[in-house]
Amino acid sequence: MKTILFTLFLISSNFLYGQISYTSLPKSIDIKGKYLFYLHGRIIEDQGINAIHPEFGPYKYLDILDSLKNFGPYLISEVRAKNTDEILYAEKVVMQIDTLLKAGVPPKNI
Numbered sequence: 001m002k003t004i005l006f007t008l009f010l011i012s013s014n015f016l017y018g019q020i021s022y023t024s025l026p027k028s029i030d031i032k033g034k035y036l037f038y039l040h041g042r043i044i045e046d047q048g049i050n051a052i053h054p055e056f057g058p059y060k061y062l063d064i065l066d067s068l069k070n071f072g073p074y075l076i077s078e079v080r081a082k083n084t085d086e087i088l089y090a091e092k093v094v095m096q097i098d099t100l101l102k103a104g105v106p107p108k109n110i
Contacts, residue, residue, distance in 0.1 A: 023078035025096050031104040034072025037093060038065065045080050072109075 025035075043051040043059055051059040061079070068075055076096070080089060100110055 022074065022076045025076065025099060026074060029100060029103040029105065030073070032109075033074050033105070034109045035074040035076060035100055035105065036068060036071045037096070037110075038068060038075060038077040039093070040064075040077065040079065045082050045084055049079055 040061055041059065043053055044061055047059075049059075049061040051061070053059065065075060065077060097110055101107065
C-alpha cells in the first residue's frame with residue numbers, strides 16, 4: 001500500500017510540474033520516441049525526495065525532472081528505496097535499455 005501511495009504521489013507531483021515521468025518503461029514502446037533515464041544521487045535513497053545536502057543544499061529531485069521535460073516524451077526515473085542493491089538496480093536499467101533496443105528504438109534515442 002505504501003508503494004502504491006508513493007507512486008501516486010510521484011505521478012501527481014509530475015503532473016503538477018507539467019510533465020509525466022515513468023518509473024519503468026511505458027507499456028507500449030514508441031520506436032520513434034526519445035527515452036531519457038534519470039538516475040538520482042544516493043542522497044535521495046537516504047533522505048527521500050526532499051533531501052538536503054549539508055554543503056550543496058536541497059537536491060530538488062522534482063525540479064530536475066521538470067528541467068528534463070523538453071528532452072522527449074519518455075522520462076524514466078524512480079526514487080530508489082533505501083539500501084537498494086546498486087548491482088541489481090543497474091541490471092534492471094540495462095534490461096530496460098535492452099528492451100528498447102530489441103524493440104527497434106535507435107541507440108541515439110536512448
